[in-house]
Amino acid sequence: MKELCKGLSTAAKQLENPFGISFLGVATAEEAITAIREYGDIQAVIVDDKTYNLTQTPGKGRRNGRPALQMSALELIHTIHDLRPELDVYVLIAQDSESTIVDVLSNEAVDGYFYREERDYPGWYRILNAQLQERARTPFYDQLKQYVFMAKDAWHTPGHSSGDSLRGSPWAEDFYHFMGEHIFRGDLSVSVPMLDSLLHPTGIIEEAQQVAAKAFGARRTFFATNGTSTANKVILQTLIAPGDKLLLDRNCHKSVHHGVVISGAVPIYLDSSTNTEYGLFGPVPKATIFKAIEAHSDARAIILTSCTYDGLRYDLRPIIEAAHQHGIKVIIDEAWYGHARFHPAFRPTALEAGADYATQSTHKVMSAFSQASMIHVNDPDFNEHVFRENYNMHTSTSPQYSMIASLDVARRQMSMEGYKLLDRTLQLAQETKELINSTGVFRVLELNDLLPEAVKSDGVQLDPTKLTVDISASGYTVDELQKLLFERFNIQIEKSTFNTITLLLTIGTTRSKVSRLYDALMRISREGRAPRRIYRTPEVPHFTKLAFLPRDAFYCGGELTPLLDEADAVNQKLAGRISADQIVPYPPGIPVLVPGQVITPEIISYLVNLLRSQKQVELHGVVYDGWLPCIRMLTEAEAGQLLPLDERCRQLANV
Known part of the structure; x- marks a missing residue:
């Protein structure tokens, strides 16, 4: 030796x-x-x-x-x-x-x-x-740099022409200097053959994707410049034909629910587990998943989110094996877990556990620009032509080349130093946890705190780089604490529930940031405020039932109907009506209603309570007619013209 x-x-x-x-x-x-x-x-x-x-x-x-x-x-x-x-x-x-x-x-x-x-x-x-x-090697980034340094005159899009339209402008030059010269010189178009085409790659983009596939353990990898939202829709539209069954975690990102509408899928919604003490949503219980697989063995695919926004990840292998026994394709939304391949503390990844498809937001936890994502494919029956047609249907013909370069560089960084960076991040996560707990007021929740009772024996694990902090003893409401951290201590957190804040540690987290966070929380804890009663966010009601195919309901014109009248009284006439839209409280981002779903008094009460809650919650899908919050629902005439879900499924099966 x-x-x-x-x-x-x-x-x-x-x-x-x-x-x-x-x-x-x-x-x-x-x-x-x-x-x-x-x-x-x-x-x-x-x-x-x-x-x-x-x-x-x-x-x-x-x-x-x-x-x-x-x-x-x-x-x-x-x-x-x-x-x-x-x-x-x-x-x-x-x-x-x-x-x-x-x-x-x-x-x-x-x-x-x-x-x-x-x-x-x-x-x-x-x-x-x-x-x-x-x-x-970074095939695309290297070629992009080479082209930029060649300093070619641009007689093509984009209109700023390497930034020339901005330089010298009294109205726009400050933007040019703020963003930097190279962001404009690298903003090119498909008119440059040596930079390949994202929609039909045969050169350096294809090379970069092949190198990424090897790094992430995939047979094929595709770069996405419209985020994982679009990546999810592309896969669903590739696998699902109108009338095909799709098993999906109700806790999936709203892009999955949009994909249901676009693809014409018959969704089989699986209620996620809930932790009412902290307002958190966990994985779907294994028993629920296995039961759904057996009951709907004719399903085309199942899609789950692992890990969740709060860092909870499934024990995927037995779930994937059960799905594959019935020929069900498995799609895992790994938007928050793209780094997992590069450190044993996070593995196995979805692909290593046997998933057919995994989508990752490379920008969320690695060094790529926002919207830069990847689609990884291990499906032995992968139909590239059909996939490519759907990919091109959703992808811009004018992709941002700097974003593609950032994917190339993010892959290289993780391949060359990802283990070292993640090892440091794990150490910082442990230190941060200990420091927060030492304040005596704030407490980082452990896995057992986060897990809903229904999944405590399901082998669920926690990504330790996502810290959920209980703020109940601080004397502040969540909104007050977020504002204080931002305005006084220059700290912006990831998200919150009614009594927790979530801190996301990444490969970009530094010990200095950890020190500043600790200093802020320690100063706040020393104020000695008495704990205040914190009002819980209303619990999301269980999924009711679908009356019609989501796609059919969504494409009806519908009518806007108020949740409250002008006297601020609840409109009980909504009960029994059919939603034409997706209604999503954010956070947490779980649809309360999807197109075609029957509205119940419990759902009406939940939405009204959210509107009146002290906790600021966005209600995506709620439209204001003046001061009145409204939701779009089917008219009686439209509901009478649509085929009920069972009949519609039989019709599609015979097509």
Whole structure:
């Protein structure tokens, strides 16, 4: 091992070494695993095919006078892959065992092997260096930079023409300087062939997507510049034909519910679990999911959110296996969990658990620009043509090229240093939690606090980088506390419920930010305010029933009907009517009504209570006619013309 490290180190000094590669030697598999776990800068591993435990007690575990094998090279490779799948792995073998080793390695995540007898250290170093440069390459970003530095005159869109329309303008030049020169020079159009086409990639965008697929463990990856909202709709429209059943978590993002309308799916809504003590919504209980899979084994797909906004993630493997036994495709919305591939604390990812599709908001937890997302595909029956048609239907023909470049760079960063950055983030999350708890007033909720009773035995895990803080003892309402943090301490939080705030830690979180947050919360806690009674947000009523296909109801003209009259009395005549729109309180973003759903007195009461609540809640879908809050619902004539849901499904099945 010493000779190998010395030979490679000498080659690194003599040959081109743009990354400053150095070499570390260890004697045992345990030492190797420890080093890989502790040193985030490790980028590649060479595994000796004879992995011996050289530190055993003499006379114990020996065979024929030699130390016993500690673990096979194959076992070590599997362990490395489980810890850090992004690492390049090579195996050092004897030439006389080539055929056996190569046959075994052909099905493993191994990048190559070296013959021990050759001792070709310069050649081995060149291979290691070349592979590292390949992984660090950003095909699209590199090409974009090259084009910008070529300084071509623009006789094409966009109209600002590399920012020339803004420079020198008394009305707009400040925007140019605020945003920076390169944001405009990099804002180009499909008129530039060397930058490829997002809608029909055959060059560097396709290369960048292929590199991303390898990094995230997917068969195929597609960049999305309209956010995960659009990514979800593209997948649903690809898989679902009008009349097909879709199993979906009612807690799904509203884009999924929009996808139901667009695709013409027959939705089977699964009520999520609820934690009324903190106003939080958890996963759908496993028992509910398994029951729905059995009852609707003819469903085309199931879509779940993992992890949730609050960091709760499903035990996905048994759910995916149950769905696949019935031929049901599995889509996982991983908008808040795209970083999971790059640290064992977060794994398995949805794809590793067997999902067919995963959508990720690369911008939420990594370094991409807002709206930059990815669609990952592992579906063995993937129909790329149909997918591409739907993708093009939803994607702008004028995508933002800087956004595409940010996806390329975000992938490179996570592949090269994601483990190290996430390891730091996990440490900061633990420190932040301890500091907040030390105030004696604010408390970070544990997994058991967050879990609704219905899912406490479902193997649900918590993403530790999402901290939910109980503020009940602070003497402030949530709205007051948010305002105080923002105006006095320059702190903007992620979201809140009636008695909690959520803090999102990412690879961009710094210890300085943690210190400032602690200082703010400690100052507030020292005020010694007496706890106040905090009014709970009304509990979301259970899903009622669908009278009509959501798509049919949505495309009716409908009529606006007030929730309250001019005397502020509740309009009880709404009960029994059919919603034509999606009504979504935000937060939390769970639809109370979807198109085609029957309105009940409980739903009316819930919406009115939200309108009157002290907690500021946006009600998406509620329209104001003057001062009167209204919702769009089917007229009696429209309801009479539509086929009931069961009949409509039979009609579509016969088409």
